[in-house]
Amino acid sequence: MKYCLNCDWSVSVSDGFTPQERSKEALEHHVETGHAVDSSETVVRPDVPSLAASTLVADLLESHDGS
Numbered sequence: 001m002k003y004c005l006n007c008d009w010s011v012s013v014s015d016g017f018t019p020q021e022r023s024k025e026a027l028e029h030h031v032e033t034g035h036a037v038d039s040s041e042t043v044v045r046p047d048v049p050s051l052a053a054s055t056l057v058a059d060l061l062e063s064h065d066g067s
């Protein structure tokens with residue numbers, strides 16, 4: 001699949017695009033937004049940044065409960 005490093009944009013085989021179409025979509029996203037698009041052979045998007053963000057939100061909520 002191809003995915004954006006700056007936002008949640010991605011295209012994968014399950015979206016029904018051919019490899020040529022996915023490359024075209026990725027290029028168009030880059031041209032339109034200036035975002036960096038990366039590609040991976042895996043079906044699942046590497047999701048470390050989102051996981052860290054979820055942990056941060058949980059920490060913030062926890063501190064709100066305490067106040």
Ligand SMILES: [Zn+2]
Pocket residue numbers: 004005006007008009029033035036
């Ligand atoms: Zn993007």
